Amino acid sequence: MRDKGFGRADWRRFLESIGENPDRPGLQETPARVAKAWGAWSAGYAQDPAEVLKVFEDGAEQYNELIVVKNIPVYSHCEHHLAPFFGKATVGYLPAGKIVGLSKLTRLVDCFARRLQVQERMTTQIAEALMEHLAPKAVGVVVSCRHLCMESRGIRAIGEETITSAMLGELQPNLALRTEFLALARST
The missing domain is CATH 3.30.1130.10 (GTP cyclohydrolase I, C-terminal domain/NADPH-dependent 7-cyano-7-deazaguanine reductase, N-terminal domain)
Incomplete structure (x- = not known):
């Protein structure tokens, strides 16, 4: 789910851009977790x-x-x-x-x-x-x-x-x- 900021697809591309494989087991859920974390870290704007x-x-x-x-x-x-x-x-x-x-x-x-x-x-x-x-x-x-x-x-x-x-x-x-x-x- 994406409402503001980077969504899962964006974080997946980020992982690829630094040379990681977003499909490896340790990273499969990372894009969703990071998107959720940034939602909390930027909640002050609302x-x-x-x-x-x-x-x-x-x-x-x-x-x-x-x-x-x-x-x-x-x-x-x-x-x-x-x-x-x-x-x-x-x-x-x-x-x-x-x-x-x-x-x-x-x-x-x-x-x-x-x-x-x-x-x-x-x-x-x-x-x-x-x-x-x-x-x-x-x-x-x-x-x-x-x-x-x-x-x-x-x-x-x-x-x-x-x-x-x-x-x-x-x-x-x-x-x-x-x-x-x-x-x-x-x-x-």
């Missing part, structure tokens, strides 16, 4: 960040401190090589009368991670979507990932991590708030 973020006005009226969720798993694919990159994200915000369900921050990260990406853009997209749909006083996002395009080819820099951040709203000019967010992001 997600709307506005629908992912359920906003609550009850519970945050008097809350004026940072809300931070750490160690959010990130699994994505580099748009340059289609190689996986993976790691963790920390997402925090300073509410302005509204909050989101904590699991929605994980869903927001996943929404953007399940697209072909560069880590820098993904980090900014997460921060901007939270700022747009929640309208908090501040948003901070830190993403730390290992990139298999660097580890398995080219420079072969095994174990290196790339760290990106986005600070919006009051986190930009307010050094004390920014320091607090980054300390929370680093804490264990």
